[in-house]
Structure formats: structure tokens, C-alpha cells
Amino acid sequence: MPAWLKRFAREMKLQLRVLYLASRDPRTPLVAKLVLLAIVAYALSPIDLIPDFIPVLGYLDDLILLPLGIYLAAKLVPPELWRELQARAETEPLSLPKSRRGAAFVIVCWLAVLALVGYWLRRCFWTPIKRPLASQEDPGLELSGGF
Template identity: 45%
Template sequence: MGKARQTFKKRMSKIKEDIFIVAEAYKHPDTPFYTKLIAIIVVAYAFSPIDLIPDFIPFLGYLDDLILIPLGIAILLKLLPDQVIQDSREKVAAAGKVKQKNWIAGAVIILLWALLLYWLVNFIVIKLI
């Protein structure tokens, strides 16, 4: 049981590092436009407190996090040029971003979700009235 737990922790740490690499690659000037679009979706979903399947649903709640985020990262790492990945890895390692918590980014993402929800509610109310 201990070895499985260690393996799981290492894998989760790798996913966290890869998310920051993808976020850094998004800003890189050599990243193609379509890849930037996919990157912003994957990073926003990874940092978002809102999931497609809520986490309180047993088993299924965490399934989307365990499948969708790694799948998005894997696709992006295949699409990104090798030099962009290497540059992004170096920037993430130098900045120590994986180790620090970014409360500002979390607040911005929550604000964006709240604005989207507000816009949707207003749009629906206007259409119904």
C-alpha cells in the first residue's frame, strides 16, 4: 500500500508540474495559436474549482480530474514544439512555481466563473421575460 501511495503522489506532483509548464508554454511566442487555445482551456479547467462532474459524487467526482486533466496535458505536450516545452520547463523550475500556492490565480478563476454564471443567468432571464 505504501508503494502505491508513493507512486500516486509522484504522479500527482508530475501533473501539477506539467500544468505549470503548459501555462508557461501558453505565453511562449513560438506556441501556435490553436495550441494556445487548448492550453488555456486545460489550465483553466485544472485550476477551476468547478468540475464537469462534482467531486461529491462518489468515484465519478474525481474521475474527470484523473482522466481529463492528464489527457489534456498529454495532448498539449504532443502539440507543443520541443523547444517551447524545454524553455517552459526551465522557467517553471527557476521560478519554483510548483512549490508555491497562487491565491491570486485562484481568485481570478473564481471571479471569471462567477462572471460567466452571472452572464448566463442574465441571458436566460432576459430571454424568458
């Protein structure tokens, strides 16, 4: 792995820790908190907008959306607060809370999205096969009781 890519990954990890700390800080404006929570949730979610197993495109959404989200969040958080939280993120280890209800909520949301997409795909692309009723078939093809 190239050195610049390792540096980029370390920097992204640090920025995500800063975002998490900013989302929990009472001095962070509400709009910034909402954006921060969306970015952190997307980054930590095991489900991506475009699945990672799709070549090139799978990682492209992460490489574009996460840096843009971090940039937007950094602009929404007051600069002095951002610097303070960045120093704290560099020195303190981060322990994320574990919530079964939160995980269940995320799973239910993704299942609802998948159900809606499946419903939409069925409505758009599935056409039932129309078969004639038995009474409309040729009367000469009646079964005899020979068997």
C-alpha cells in the same frame, strides 16, 4: 497515500506549470495556446465537470481529462520549447496572476450554465397543476356570509 500517487500528483503539478508558461510564451502556436488555456482554466477552476463530492466519478473526470489535455497540449507545443519550459518550471517558482475580473467572468459563466440547465430541467420535467377556475366550480358550493 501510495508513493506512485504522490509522484503522479507532483508530475501533474509540474506539467500544469509548464502549460501555464507555454500559454504565456510568444513562440507557442495559437491553437496550442487555446488548448493550454482551456486545460489550465479547468485544472484551476474550483468548479468541475463532475463535482468531487460524488464518489469515484468526482475524481474520475480529473484523472482522465487532465492527463489527456496535457498530452494533447504537449503534442501541440514544439518539442524544443516544451523542454525549455519544463526546465524553467522545475527551477522557478510559479506565481499566478490574481484577477478579480477573471474570477467574476468565470463565476458569471458558471451561473449562466446553471441557469440554462435549470431552465431546461423546468421545461422538460415541470408540469403546472391545472385547477378549475372559480366560475367553473360547482355552483352549489358558494360561500355564504355566515362568518
